[in-house]
Amino acid sequence: MLKTLAAACLTISLSIAGAFAAKNGGGDLDRGYTRLLISECKSRGLLRNQCAYVLATAFHETGSLMTPVRETFAATDRQAIARLDAAWAKGKLPWVSSPYWREGWFGRGYVQLTHDYNYRRASIRLGIDLVSDPAKALVPETAAWILVIGSKDGWFTGKKLSDYINLLGTDFLGARRVINGTDCARKIAAYAVAYDASLEQTGYSVAEARPKVAAR
Template sequence: MSDQQLLDIATELEARAAELRLLAEIIPVGVDSAPVPAEKPAPAPIPAADDAASYFDDYGGFYDFLRGNDMLGPVISADEFTGCDTIILACAREGWGVSWIAYALATAYHETAHTMLPVKEYGGTAYFKRMYDIQGNRPAKARELGNLTPGDGAKFAGRGYPQLTGRTNYQKATVKLRERGWNVDLVANPDDVLKPDVAAAIMVYGMREGWFTTRDLDDDLPLTGPGTLKQFIASRDIINGRDKAELIGGYAIDFQTGLVAAGYRQRA
């Protein structure tokens, strides 16, 4: 091979080497130099469902049970659905078990004359004055309720699910709800107790913490698992002594049966 041929080969190899060096600068090679794809941002978490139905395996079955047991219906009204769902959701968010929810529902069922919506105590101004006012027939009862100003008897008559009664209880409920972030003034606006969510909150916190009679749900009912009729009867002390205790206890058994049959799931 002549010297010229060797020179031509060397020149060609140098040109190829230059091309490879240029290519390496444009597209890095090798495991260590491989480009790392940009990491995709994690998707936003899907918020957990938070309505009454989300706490049941068979939500519709709960209402089917109430219809079949003649507790509600035969056609359940929108108001009945609203009342039941508002109470169930308020209880479920607090981690209540079936016996506690059943007793809350039974209390509301009795106190609202089966409508499941918060109501004002039956009676007119004259009746409320006679029963609860400092100028009425029971001044000692008025003082017990904190009704020290004439007119308080009618203004602070029973309202809501547990029939909140008396200035002192309206003041207490206002303070307790404000501590939990509620923007309420039930002394200035007592009819706000008739709003389902406010009424449910008062009943849930009041029964749990003993606002009404110093007795609370812990005293007689298990936090988890079903309660007995005897336990439900004793629980009437939370609201109003033993008034209608057996009747309301029976309602609680029915509601509890429906909750269990529908697969109510207590939040841990």
């Protein structure tokens, strides 16, 4: 009974947060390359609720731009490295054990693909040389493949979208572990609620059942 009540309260809470997110751009299907991402999600057979979380991730990681960006939102590679070096020197990156960005392996795309081993993995799986030219991860279509396929297959943390989001239910909070632990999980979950509502209005029919938000 208590678990059911907790789930209901969480659903209401996220629905309210989702409505607020929608007022701030979350759920806008015409922003940036959102339609490209939706098309890629459909081509990969993602359920509607899974697509919603992919879009929510992109909205968060790109600062709502929905277009591929460099880490720190830098205009150039040199600027990105300089900004990360400055933050590192000031002790603002305590979770980083070594400066992965200095060889050009800083975050790029709709999801921040970082570290040489992630660029190498993406290169092998996509058949695109992102090692000699990491900037290719900023190409909209390539960035879409990285986000969608990477989330579906568990490239980033070993966790897959289907571990949290499927036809039986939706854990938009837990799904953050597909990308990056629990960082900003509730905020991104609210974006996902807004995107799911928008996708439902367009008739995204891969997921026939309306998703339910699981309690945490």
